[in-house]
Amino acid sequence: MTFLKSLLIKLAIPLLSIFFGFFAGAIIMLVSGNNPITGYAALFDGVFGDIYYFGETLRMMTPLIFSGIAVAFAFRTGLLNIGVEGQLIVGWLASVAVGVMFDLPFVIHLPLALLAGAVAGGLWGFIPGILKARLHVHEVIVTIMMNYVALHVSNHFIRNYMLASGQRTEFIPATASLSSDFLRGLTDFSRLHWGFLLAIFACVVMWFLLWKTRKGYELRAVGYNPNASSYAGMNVKTNIVLSMVVSGGFAGLGGAMEGLGTYGYAQILSSFTNLGFDGIAVALLGASTSIGIFLSAFLFGGLKIGAANMQASANVAPELVEIVIALIIFFVASSYLIRWVLNRLQSNREGK
């Protein structure tokens, strides 16, 4: 009974937040002279109206799930990883580099390329991790700085060693590719690729790692209370580093999804991909839980894909979606309000 009730509240908060977010978006559309019903109909249509767009939504979700997991994983261990963006960029580059440079059978090539992405991202996470653990350097600044370093370094590598045409590298060969004719066929030629299944798997892995393993227990303990953890004989420093490495590894895999799945190459980036920064929002909306991340990545992916249709067929500026996302996060974060209202309702009922 209490379990049901708490589950209900847990669900009510995000659902109500999403509702309020869309509601506020509708008001903005009204005020700016658009019809919110056509606007949202177009948005909805842009996600579910055609299997192609649905496929694209799932494709868009894929890196968001990884970056969301990356943020959440660090968050669970008390660290704020703003550097997912950079870790994702180096992961993208490294996976494509392995994809392009080697000539191997599929069963080795693809895993190796994925591994390269994870390792590169992990390395990018290792630096702020070790600095935090050894020298108490604030991870937020280091990760912010590492984002810029990643952007420039990866552009440098592509420009000088891997440039094929225009701004990008060679295409990776089929042996390193995640793209799936089956999934494409299923979704009418969307770019949905096997990475989507990997992302689901990653959700399970995160859940299992954090909640079912010894290491996960330690990581959470360190996150909640480093003092008590060191009293209990855990190595706080190692765990901080490990957490950043794993987090970076997930982020790097997110980059590999783009490199080996969506695009099939790496490119000179003239600005950040924002996939990493969006990951912060995905993780927060998903309350740093696996299932939450999956669902909020779907919401974000859908909003992003649907926004184009909203603009195309209802003439609503795509920025509206960003406003809606912001408001949803706001309401989720302010769940105190919703909780308070729910409590009020409940105690009124019990009072009678």
Added chain:
Amino acid sequence: MDYVIEMINIRKEFPGIVANDEVTLQVKKGEIHALLGENGAGKSTLMNVLFGLYQPEKGEIKVRGKTVQITDPNVANDLGIGMVHQHFMLIDKFTVTENIILGNEPKTKYGNIDIRKAEKEVARISELYGLRVDPKAKVEDISVGMQQRVEILKTLYRGAEILIFDEPTAVLTPQEIKELMEIMKKLLQEGKSIILITHKLKEILSVCDRCTVIRRGRGIGTVNVSETNQNELASMMVGREISFVVEKEDAKPEDVVLKIEDLVVNDLRNVRAIDGLNLEVKAGEVLGIAGVDGNGQTELVEAIVGLQKASSGTITISGNETTNLSPRKVTESGIGHIPQDRHKHGLVLDFSVGENILLQTYYQHPYTKNGVLYYPKMYEKAKRLIEEYDVRTPNERTLARALSGGNQQKAIIAREVDRSPNLLIAAQPTRGLDVGAIEFIHRKIIEERDKGRAILLISFELDEVRNLSDRIAVIYEGKIVAVVDPKTTTEQELGILMAGGKLEKEGEPI
């Protein structure tokens, strides 16, 4: 009647709990009025209501006969009510003066703080009431006793006439407690009235005029202290009889379990905190460490359990040297450790009670297999210990945060004792707990001693050290300056040793 304070039928609710239920408290002018009750009885809540931090749901407050609405601490200040909080309300990084003047700062004509004038004023008041403080010192650098004097000065600076002390003695050394009692008497002479919350019945009996008892949020009654005794107060409070003397036989010490030789430890600021310390604890005895806070107790414990590096010297446990091993290695060589700050070091408050109980053993078989946790086994174990150690919790999956201090402490003790360590280090094991919980913990410690464990007890509570220990080692400036027999040493004598003095008489080492 000339009551300065009357709180009549106060009711205060928190979500899901009634903290004060029709409690009445009447304080006469010029008296020290004790407020007594178990942990969580609602004492602090009642005082926070009086101080304007909480708003009561029901009830009336009269100050000097006039009904008032105390909507926030400013109103309380204006009414002349000051409060010394259970958990100090001091800002570590500020100086003593800054802490005192906060919210009431003297200004120069340029609008900045007139810090000179403030310091002078602080010096003046502290002189007046005999409260020695250094106005320019940072709070993080001064002793707990001085911090408390700062708290008192804060109220006096604001011209408080009615002072509330919430468990002021829990953190003080005997000397400091004595000084505090003197200060209180002085305050009375100056015409102030005092409300004192304490769990120590002896203190109530020695300084208070009247005592109001609350139990589970309800007022039980008010008695004249001169007409009551320890047992009556205790049974009013708990609702049953309590024994105060720890029943124990003489110790039968056996082999040396912990042996420390010439230990030197530098603290975090690289100051020598332990300075050539020697100590032995034998199986089957309780060795109590008596000392004023800040003489190296923390560093001693942390060095033994491996959390601080020893610069030189050796630590041996059951014949194996453990100097500078990792905490886990040390723990595995047979140490149990009840840390002094249970929230900071003892528990992961956001873990469940069960996860906390396994905090030292989660990685061992059968709780972990191949790196994977086996939760059913963990919870099975936790359930057993919760029962055995009478940890009052809805179930083993409840967050540790939701437990009261006493029950949190019991969970820690369950965890540490159950591993059957050769050496059990108990640092401040009963700090801030009520008599019921204290009784339980004391019994448990003696039980373990009688099973042949070596117990190292560190406590600022001299009574506790004297009651439980078979030998008392006095620590002063990082050295053991004397080891004495509790049966033949008086409190005064211990006090002298703790202050760095020497005993004229037979204080031979034993």
Added chain:
Amino acid sequence: ACGQADEEEGQAGTPADTQDTTDEETGDDTDGEADAGDFNVKMVTDVGGVDDKSFNESAWEGLQQFGQDHGVEVDYIQSSDASDYAPNLNRLARDNTSLSFAIGFLMADDIYSVADQHQDKQFAIVDVVIEDEDGNTVPNIANITFAEHQGSFLVGVIAGLQTETNHVGFIGGVEGFLIKKFENGFKAGVKAVNPDAQISVQYAQDFNDASRGQSIANTLYSNGADVIYHAAGGTGNGLFTEAINRARNGENVWVIGVDKDQAEEGAWDGGNVTLSSMIKRVDQAVYQVSEMTMNGNFPGGEILEFGLDDEGVGIAPTTDNVTQESLDAVEEWKQKILNGEITVPQTDEEYEEYLASL
């Protein structure tokens, strides 16, 4: 360079006859004969958006003009992210768009795959040539490129003639094949009229960092350059800011704008620092290709290079700050380029060869 096949004078507003000699007939375009009734043209912008004051906007203007002139439905979809290109192009293809434009070389790979999935649909892309694995063009994609190097050459001529310090600068956005065309063309133009001029080149590696642009401009001007040409998008804003600041302090410094007439950006209450701009008539190109397609001559698989000849590139109409001497020289060099007397370099290697040949 292969698009140079077209030698005819093109007049603005009429479709340039750009039959590629290597082009074979690539199947009959069934959509080609569609009457104006269901003929429609739409475009996908790159992340700059339809109102980027640059080539997306220019393309959209051309398309709107075309729509007006011929009563044809035109529309655009904006991409907010590189990963939007493919779905957006797909959306157009699915909506039975008669001709879908991809504006910007960033969409190269996406249009290739979308065109492959929708072989019955007609596409066109700006700024890049799409080739398949074997290096052949794709039959249902028209490739629109510009001879930016030629236009840059002409503004280089102006810079070379009007520099007083004998030192000019170039600020690039992100280094790459396309921006290199601007750089090398510009340098060649400067050297053509002023072989001793010093040319400083710096890339911001960012198209959207005005602060960086300003810092670079500051460095270049401080080091003696007095004319700076940019091909750096929003980063170029900083160049204008710096130049205006200096002009206000009485310094004689100039900016050469890019893509469109940037006289507006250079205006300040005491004058205008914009010397000239290299304009790129994306609107013309889009208009013409649309018209060709409407008339059943979809140039699929062809490479259309819009150059000096068809006014695809050139110097901006605002010439208030350009001397008559420079204007004459521009005309003179334009003819030399048009009649093949000189070949304007595009890559670093070509530039080296060009220098050697001077």
Added chain:
Amino acid sequence: MDIISTLNLIIPTAIFAATPLIFTALGGLFSERAGVVNIGLEGLMVIGAFSGIVFTLIFEGLGFGAASPWVALLVAMLIGAVFSLFHAVASITLRADQIVSGVALNFLAIGLSVFLVREFFGRGQTDYINARIFRESVPVLRDIPIIGNWFFSSIYPTSFVAFFLVFIVWYVVFKTPFGLRLRSVGEHPMAADTMGIKVNRMKYIAVMLSGALAGIGGAVYAITTSANFGGGTIAGQGFMSLAALIFGKWHPLGVLGAALFFGFAQSLSIAAQQIPALANVPQVYLLIAPYVLTILALAGFVGKAEGPKAIGKSYEKGSR
């Protein structure tokens, strides 16, 4: 080039690049000193840049002439303060996680400002402003050898305002009752509460101050540098300001030093390409230099940065 002329090149640019960071980081200082983490500085700068440009254009239209950008700075300050209420309400009154609410603010700022630009201008960018703030040289002082060249010969008046503000903020935070109360709220809100300080009101004031200053920071950037506003105008400057705040250990002078350091590293990386000795260094090294230097500086000699004790927690009366 010799050292002096190199520095002549680098130092004014460094100051110029540091200026918006100084404003914004000082804003962040107020908020974080009062215990409210402000990741939303980026978004607040966006709002500032947006209002700065839009109102300069409006005032130009109203015939304010050269005063337009200055008045617009004030408006940007006000709008920044109002917009920061989003963060304040969420994180103080509604007890939202401060990081989450800051992230939400960033999303909202960029979405809303670009949305509005489209509504007002029918496109994704605003027009260019004509009335700008220009660099000035200070008579007499500019003639001081060396120093005159660095600090007084061509410098934005806004940079002087920023420097001046550093000292004002220092005075306010460390010398006035307001500052003492502000810091007490960030260190130990309950203690402050028992001393009769209105904790949440203090936090609101602090967050709004941060909005006001970040608003100025964004507006200064837009008005002095980009001269128009679009979605990409503010790209990371807010995060750099946050880094400057932490790097500067939440102290106004530290913030000044950190911001100048960032500016210096950036301008060095740009000037280096024109310095013969450094011209052959691959550009990537110069591009990443500011960031790497910051990391090294933090790791090497700055070490542990410890913020206000109660930072990031919302205050609830009577909680422990």
